[in-house]
Amino acid sequence: MSSARKRSEPRKVTKQPQPPRRLQVAALCYKETKVGRKVLLITSRDTRRWIVPKGWPMKGKDDHEAALIEAWEEAGVSKADIEEEPMGYFEYAKGLSSGATVPVEAQVYMTRVRDLKQSYPEVDQRTREWFSPDEAAELVDEPDLKAILRTL
Known part of the structure; x- marks a missing residue:
């Protein structure tokens, strides 16, 4: 009888500690056209999925400045007006060359x-x-980034 009681008792579930989220900075590049706003997406190097230009913060640079540098390196944005404060955030799992993934929170700067x-x-x-914001939202994988794009 004691073994039956043990089986029916609820088991304690312990949560595994989550690694801290790392910060990235992203440039949400856009332009105004006669048919409305267009958003610039790029493909990632490894998986070729559609993303916005983003990267790690840079020593000696404000986060919006680092986002603008990423927009140049990854998308060829040579002149732009970038907001100094992030307009939103999105989370994703960044794959590392080791095969591991790390949780990342990307700050998004309107550019x-x-x-x-x-x-x-x-x-x-x-x-x-270039895509309409709705088209771009359908192409990206990250739910929070989809939501940001749909607000444009």
């Missing part, structure tokens, strides 16, 4: 593109394309 160059550091590693 009005004034000029794009055809030659830029990662031109041979990524594809870039």
Whole structure:
């Protein structure tokens, strides 16, 4: 009888500690057109999924400045007006070269593109394309980024 009682008792579930989220900075690049706002997406280097330019904060740079540097390196944005405060955040799991993933929270900075160059550091590693905000929201994987795009 005591073994039956043991089986029916609720088991304690212990939560595994989650690694802390790492911070990235992202540039949500857009332009105004005759048919409405367009958003610039790029492909990731490894999985080729659609994303916004983003990267790690940079020593000696404010976060919005680092986001603008990422927009240049990854998408060829050579002239832009970027907001100094993030307009939102999204979370995702960043794959590392070791095969592990780390949780990341990306701060999103609105970036009005004034000029794009055809030659830029990662031109041979990524594809870039303009989409309506609704189209862009359908293409990205991250739910919070989808929500941000749908608010534009």
